[in-house]
Amino acid sequence: MRRARTWLPGLLLVTPSIVLIGVFVYGMLGWNFRVAMTDQHDAVSEGRFVGLENFVEIWDLPRWHLSVNHAIMFTIVFVLGALVLGWLLAFLMEKGIRGEGTFRAIYLFPMAISFVATGIVWRWLMNSGTGERAVGLNRLFDWIGLPQWQWFRDPDWGMAAMAIPAVWQMSGYVMALFLAGFRGVPEELREAARVDGCGEWGVYRHVVLPLLRPVTLSALIILGHISLKVFDLIVAVSGKQIITDVPAVFMWVAVFDSNDPAKGATIASYIVLSVAVFVIPYLIWSVRKERRS
Amino acid sequence: MTAVAGRRAAVFGWARFGLLILFVLVFLIPIYVLLATSFKPLTEADPGQAWNLPQTWTTEAWRVAWEKLAPGLWNSVLLAVPGSLLSCALGSMNGYVLSKWRFPGADVLFTLFLFGMFIPYQGVMIPLVQLLVSIDQAAGLQGVFYGGIPGLVLAHVVYGIPICTLIFRNYYVTIPDELIEASRVDGAGMLRAYWSVVLPVSGPAIAVVIIWQFTSLWNDFLFAVFLTGPTSWPTTVMLNNIAGAQATPYSQQMAAAVLASVPTMLIYVLLGRFFMRGLMAGALKG
Numbered sequence: 001m002r003r004a005r006t007w008l009p010g011l012l013l014v015t016p017s018i019v020l021i022g023v024f025v026y027g028m029l030g031w032n033f034r035v036a037m038t039d040q041h042d043a044v045s046e047g048r049f050v051g052l053e054n055f056v057e058i059w060d061l062p063r064w065h066l067s068v069n070h071a072i073m074f075t076i077v078f079v080l081g082a083l084v085l086g087w088l089l090a091f092l093m094e095k096g097i098r099g100e101g102t103f104r105a106i107y108l109f110p111m112a113i114s115f116v117a118t119g120i121v122w123r124w125l126m127n128s129g130t131g132e133r134a135v136g137l138n139r140l141f142d143w144i145g146l147p148q149w150q151w152f153r154d155p156d157w158g159m160a161a162m163a164i165p166a167v168w169q170m171s172g173y174v175m176a177l178f179l180a181g182f183r184g185v186p187e188e189l190r191e192a193a194r195v196d197g198c199g200e201w202g203v204y205r206h207v208v209l210p211l212l213r214p215v216t217l218s219a220l221i222i223l224g225h226i227s228l229k230v231f232d233l234i235v236a237v238s239g240k241q242i243i244t245d246v247p248a249v250f251m252w253v254a255v256f257d258s259n260d261p262a263k264g265a266t267i268a269s270y271i272v273l274s275v276a277v278f279v280i281p282y283l284i285w286s287v288r289k290e291r292r293s
Numbered sequence: 294m295t296a297v298a299g300r301r302a303a304v305f306g307w308a309r310f311g312l313l314i315l316f317v318l319v320f321l322i323p324i325y326v327l328l329a330t331s332f333k334p335l336t337e338a339d340p341g342q343a344w345n346l347p348q349t350w351t352t353e354a355w356r357v358a359w360e361k362l363a364p365g366l367w368n369s370v371l372l373a374v375p376g377s378l379l380s381c382a383l384g385s386m387n388g389y390v391l392s393k394w395r396f397p398g399a400d401v402l403f404t405l406f407l408f409g410m411f412i413p414y415q416g417v418m419i420p421l422v423q424l425l426v427s428i429d430q431a432a433g434l435q436g437v438f439y440g441g442i443p444g445l446v447l448a449h450v451v452y453g454i455p456i457c458t459l460i461f462r463n464y465y466v467t468i469p470d471e472l473i474e475a476s477r478v479d480g481a482g483m484l485r486a487y488w489s490v491v492l493p494v495s496g497p498a499i500a501v502v503i504i505w506q507f508t509s510l511w512n513d514f515l516f517a518v519f520l521t522g523p524t525s526w527p528t529t530v531m532l533n534n535i536a537g538a539q540a541t542p543y544s545q546q547m548a549a550a551v552l553a554s555v556p557t558m559l560i561y562v563l564l565g566r567f568f569m570r571g572l573m574a575g576a577l578k579g
Contacts, residue, residue: 009483010394017387017454024451025409028417092309106317112561114512116529117550120536121323135343229413232514265419272416279411287404
């Protein structure tokens with residue numbers, strides 16, 4: 001144990017940040033949870049403690065079921081889509097290709113744009129007008145003989161369409177992660193596997209793929225937590241329409257339109273919990289791993 | 294390598310190249326739409342010409358979009374510049390301590406910080422609004438913290454602490470401990486060592502953090518929509534309002550979307566290298 005004189009100044013220097021994180025992250029998460037456990041369903045009421053009542057009763061609302069189902073479909077399509085496309089792009093570039101820098105720059109640039117700007121252009125592309133009124137992709141599909149779609153207005157598959165702009169925006173990022181992963185595989189390992197008689201596919205299957213697991217996990221965590229709180233994109237594409245409602249939009253409506261802090265806080269708590277169940281184990285795992293190495 | 298295998302590799306190489314080009318075209322479709330539509334006059338707004346280039350190029354839509362968006366762009370500058378500088382200062386100090394002047398429990402603290410990077414901000418929004426309102430009340434102000442830029446800066450700086458600390462910590466870990474030790478032998482304390490040894494070599498990390506924070510602050514919509522009012526709306530909120538209005542023609546919507554993206558796109562083009570490093574740090578990789 002080193003003497004306190006050595007580490008105390010360091011602790012003092014970080015203290016402002018500790019206080020800020022303590023109050024604004026943990027304090028407010030707790031406070032939000034506390035609001036969710038009251039009956040403060042309007043701006044003026046005191047808010048009596050009602051325990052987990054709000055958490056149970058929200059499941060009686062059809063809109064809540066709808067927004068949860070939407071979030072699940074969006075998450076599945078977005079996470080899988082971005083993961084597969086990002087992996088494919090990295091796989092195609094892995095062994096080096098002419099103009100790699102340019103390719104990478106083009107696949108990655110959507111990351112620099114806001115979800116709102118992305119939403120505006122994709123709302124045009126995914127316009128549900130058909131026939132004479134068709135613009136965007138429907139007009140393009142009409143020309144090349146593909147069927148026209150309702151896109152995000154489709155009652156069943158609308159959220160799958162909503163995930164397309166998100167895939168467009170994030171798959172370049174996944175590509176960059178995977179490319180770094182591919183490049184991190186030592187050439188000697190591949191060579192050794194080849195000497196042992198592995199074909200290129202075997203090398204990929206038994207050497208490269210296992211080493212890509214940590215990168216895949218990181219990508220999953222990042223995409224997953226973006227997906228469960230998705231808000232900007234939905235608002236920019238379709239506003240507050242029920243047909244594309246997700247918990248984050250429902251919460252916004254609960255706070256500003258229904259003036260119901262307790263309901264808003266309940267939804268927010270559910271969003272936090274859905275992210276926390278996989279992020280906390282991941283963080284503990286990655287910090288432990290770093291300490292070991 | 295045999296001739297057959299060589300030819301197969303060449304064919305495979307071209308197939309890869311072809312596929313990558315195809316994806317480039319698909320990725321660029323939205324950009325074509327943004328630019329082509331934004332230069333169209335209203336007379337060419339009918340759906341039949343949706344994918345055509347403008348027959349007469351006009352900057353009318355750009356002029357109107359600029360007029361509508363300019364206050365938001367200015368608000369975003371007032372938000373993103375001080376916000377990213379403050380985040381950078383805090384992150385640098387934290388990163389320095391957590392890599393070079395570690396105290397008991399520093400690892401646990403770091404993990405607790407990192408969780409702050411992943412929380413959905415919806416989970417703090419309602420208390421945050423209440424707190425900012427009461428700060429205003431307590432200080433006898435109106436619309437400064439809640440409904441103004443200072444409150445938004447505060448929120449971004451605080452919730453930016455985790456990622457900025459992470460980037461700086463991972464960068465400072467690569468500075469040899471001997472350098473700090475040497476300056477300590479020369480009688481330098483913690484702050485002196487920071488000032489004379491660590492800060493002078495911090496350039497790349499500072500660039501990464503400022504670019505990362507500037508981009509996140511510029512593109513943020515969630516905090517902005519909860520915490521600001523009409524006079525302090527940043528670009529994203531204004532953009533969403535412009536595009537959400539039924540009467541706004543597509544040409545103006547697209548021009549506004551491009552205008553709103555110019556600063557971050559410029560950063561991406563000019564400083565892409567640092568932008569990439571920020572992205573990688575987001576993956577806890579350093």
